[in-house]
Amino acid sequence: MWDLESLVAWKGPQLVRLARTLLRDEHQAEDVVQDVLATCLAKWSRIQALDNPSAYLNRMVVNAVTTSRRRPWRREHASDPADLPDQGISDTAGPHAERQRCLALLRRLPDKQRIAIVLRLYEGMPDAEIADLMDCSTATVRSNAHRGLATLRRLLAEEGIARA
Incomplete structure (x- = not known):
């Protein structure tokens, strides 16, 4: 216990x-x-x-x-630094800045898609456990993850961020 x-x-x-x-x-x-x-x-x-x-x-x-x-x-939230205009400061952060831009894009997804992707990719949970957490079927989890990844790919292409 x-x-x-x-x-x-x-x-x-x-x-x-x-x-x-x-x-x-x-x-x-x-x-x-x-x-x-x-x-x-x-x-x-x-x-x-x-x-x-x-x-x-x-x-x-x-x-x-x-x-x-x-x-x-x-619903009010602080501005994400990735959304601020570039002031011409050289970016020495490299991978950290790239990660922050990707997280900013991830946060633009609808809640269910974002939750499914975060739990699957960041937390490494299986679809069945995610379905229990989200109170839905595993097919819904897979659908939300698929749609979320498709949206992320589109957003990444629009932002010009190279896929890893």
């Missing part, structure tokens, strides 16, 4: 990474994870009794991200 403190120590950074990838604002992602962990604390006796509390925490984060994006006061 897990105690909450050890589960958060082990799973916390992964939850924050997941939320940051799904949301446009890294601070909002940290707030979402904090809210999830506060809820988890209140319901710990029930969560602890589950077969896989780690998967339940993942689902709580995905649901919290989806809910937070529906709230009108949460």
Whole structure:
């Protein structure tokens, strides 16, 4: 059996990474994870009794991200540095800047497509587990991932970013 403190120590950074990838604002992602962990604390006796509390925490984060994006006061977000005009400063970051541009494009996808791609490619989850988290069928997960990747390829071509 897990105690909450050890589960958060082990799973916390992964939850924050997941939320940051799904949301446009890294601070909002940290707030979402904090809210999830506060809820988890209140319901710990029930969560602890589950077969896989780690998967339940993942689902709580995905649901919290989806809910937070529906709230009108949460729709305002800071400008992404990749969206700002180039001031002629030389880019010494290289791969980091490329990654940031790709993440900015990823964040332009619809929620379900972005969630399916992030969970599949960034978190390495199988389609069945993603389907459980998204509360849909595995075919829907594959469809969302396929459409999301197609949209990303189009956006990458428009942005002139070379595919790896």
